[in-house]
Amino acid sequence: MSLTDAQRPANRRERYSSMVDAASRPFAAGAVVVPLILPVLGYVSGDARVMFTVHLFLGAFWFGTAVLGAVVLGPVMGSLSEEANAEFAAGFVPRMNLLMEPVSVGVVGSGIGLASMMGLWASPTPSLWAALALAAALLALGFGPLHTFTSGMFDEIAADDTDHERLASLNKKYGMLSLVELALMVAILGTMAGLRWGF
Numbered sequence: 672m673s674l675t676d677a678q679r680p681a682n683r684r685e686r687y688s689s690m691v692d693a694a695s696r697p698f699a700a701g702a703v704v705v706p707l708i709l710p711v712l713g714y715v716s717g718d719a720r721v722m723f724t725v726h727l728f729l730g731a732f733w734f735g736t737a738v739l740g741a742v743v744l745g746p747v748m749g750s751l752s753e754e755a756n757a758e759f760a761a762g763f764v765p766r767m768n769l770l771m772e773p774v775s776v777g778v779v780g781s782g783i784g785l786a787s788m789m790g791l792w793a794s795p796t797p798s799l800w801a802a803l804a805l806a807a808a809l810l811a812l813g814f815g816p817l818h819t820f821t822s823g824m825f826d827e828i829a830a831d832d833t834d835h836e837r838l839a840s841l842n843k844k845y846g847m848l849s850l851v852e853l854a855l856m857v858a859i860l861g862t863m864a865g866l867r868w869g870f
């Protein structure tokens with residue numbers, strides 16, 4: 672859709688309403704509901720194998736998206752012209768903004784729930800504590816600075832007088848922090864391997 676007539680959102684409510692419009696209503700609903708409902712279904716199933724599958728699915732999705740974003744899409748976006756970058760970001764940013772925070776909560780929630788269904792909290796191993804600490808850092812990064820940068824990017828894209836300099840600078844900061852996110856994700860996968868082998 673074209674956002675050329677839109678104004679820069681004045682507040683959070685306005686921003687989310689235009690973000691939902693830009694991403695499309697069905698996408699926005701699915702992006703929030705699916706990653707949050709799956710861990711709940713896994714937990715109420717009472718079967719650790721179901722929860723394990725949910726956790727793997729959401730975890731693989733988050734990890735894959737993080738690699739793709741940091742290694743491929745970020746550098747490609749950075750090398751586009753101002754107009755092409757704004758156009759690409761207009762489709763990409765609202766969808767990612769709506770999708771990735773629920774996915775991150777779904778992965779961490781399903782991991783904590785899985786550990787409880789497997790009885791691991793009775794005597795947590797160092798890997799389990801490390802996973803919890805890394806998850807807290809990942810969530811703080813995602814809901815904190817990464818959220819602030821992508822919201823700012825969306826505001827610039829939605830405005831009819833896009834400040835391309837601010838957009839590029841936010842894009843750059845986002846790109847650098849997404850490498851930190853990727854490093855934390857690689858570390859948490861190390862702890863997942865540790866859990867598997869009982870460390």
Ligand code: HEM
Nearest residue numbers: 730734778779782783785786802803806859863864866867
């Ligand atoms: C970015 C976040 C995460 C990703 C990508 C992820 C990914 C994975 C993967 C690929 C496995 C399968 C390998 C294995 O069996 O060990 C797994 C298993 C598991 N994860 Fe996670 N995970 C994440 C976060 C968490 C968190 C925060 C917790 C709990 C605090 C957790 C708890 C578990 C448990 C208990 C298992 C099963 C271990 C076992 O098979 O013995 N995960 N996770």
